[in-house]
Amino acid sequence: MERHQQEIIETVARILRNCRSILFVTGAGVSADSGVPTYRGIGGLYDVEATEEGLAIEEILSGPMLRSNPELTWKYLRQIGDAASGATFNRAHEVIAEMERHFPRVWTLTQNVDGFHRLAGSENVIEIHGNMRSLSCMGCSFRTPVSEGVDNEIAPRCPKCNAVMRPDVVLFGEPLPDEALAVMRREMERGFSAVVCVGTSAVFPYIQDPVFEAKHWGAPTFEINPRETVLTHFVDYRLDMGAAEAMDAIWSRIRETE
Numbered sequence: 001m002e003r004h005q006q007e008i009i010e011t012v013a014r015i016l017r018n019c020r021s022i023l024f025v026t027g028a029g030v031s032a033d034s035g036v037p038t039y040r041g042i043g044g045l046y047d048v049e050a051t052e053e054g055l056a057i058e059e060i061l062s063g064p065m066l067r068s069n070p071e072l073t074w075k076y077l078r079q080i081g082d083a084a085s086g087a088t089f090n091r092a093h094e095v096i097a098e099m100e101r102h103f104p105r106v107w108t109l110t111q112n113v114d115g116f117h118r119l120a121g122s123e124n125v126i127e128i129h130g131n132m133r134s135l136s137c138m139g140c141s142f143r144t145p146v147s148e149g150v151d152n153e154i155a156p157r158c159p160k161c162n163a164v165m166r167p168d169v170v171l172f173g174e175p176l177p178d179e180a181l182a183v184m185r186r187e188m189e190r191g192f193s194a195v196v197c198v199g200t201s202a203v204f205p206y207i208q209d210p211v212f213e214a215k216h217w218g219a220p221t222f223e224i225n226p227r228e229t230v231l232t233h234f235v236d237y238r239l240d241m242g243a244a245e246a247m248d249a250i251w252s253r254i255r256e257t258e
Helices: 003-017 028-034 063-068 070-083 091-102 178-190 205-217 243-256
Strands: 021-026 105-110 125-127 130-137 143-145 165-169 194-198 221-224 237-239
Touching (some): 003 194, 003 237, 003 243, 028 243, 091 105, 091 243, 125 178, 178 205, 194 243, 221 243
Parallel strands (some): 021 194, 194 221, 221 237
Antiparallel strands (some): 130 143
8 A cells, every 4th residue: 555545544544533423425436346347437337338229328227218118228237236146245335334333423325226335234324326125016016125026037027917127226317216315415414524435436416415515514525436536626535545445444543543
C-alpha cells in the first residue's frame, strides 16, 4: 500500500472514530471483491455500447420492455443472476455491518440488488433499487423467493395466474420504491456525522445528494473507488482502492487505537 494511501487511511480512521452517525453509500464496486462484475467500467458486465440485439442494455432492462417483451428482459436478468451465482458478501460488507453494531447510528444506502449487506449482518439498509432475492407476479399478489420461483422458462410464470413474474428490483424507467424513499428522507433529515461513498460511480442524483447535503451538515465526506467518479472532486478525502481492502484497513486502524 502506498504511503499516501496509508496516510489517508489514518486520517479517515481518526475522523470516523469520533463520529456518532455514519451514512455509507454503496454501489457495484462494494461487491466486486465477491466476484460480482460491476455494471459498467473495468470488467463491467455490460461494458459495451449495445447488446447483441443492437439495443442499449438500459432499454432492455426497462419496465416498458419487461411488459412488451418479457423474454428479452429476462434473458439479461438471468445473465446478471448467473454472474452473481455462488457469490456472497465480502470483507467490505462485513466491516459495514460491524460498524453498524459499533457506532450509535449507521445506515447504508445501496444501489445494489444482491442483498449482500443484509446477509453480512447489516440491518439499517436502504435498498433504493430493490432486491433480486424475491419475485412478484405482474398479474396478482403472489410473491416468492427467487430460489423457488425461477424455473426453466425464459420468463418465469406465476403458478396462480400464469402472468409473468418479475424480480423485486427497479428497472430503468420505473419509479424508486416509496418505502425506501421515505426511510431515506427520514434519515437524511436527521443528518449524519460523516458520509462514506464506497464503490459507486454515483451517476444518479439521489446517490450524489448525500455528499452535497453533508456540506450543509458540516460533515466530512469520503470516497473509496479505484476509478474517478462525478464525486471525486467534491469529497474531502479519497482512497484509490478496492472496497474490501480499504474498509478492512480503516476498521483495523479504528479498533487498534481505541
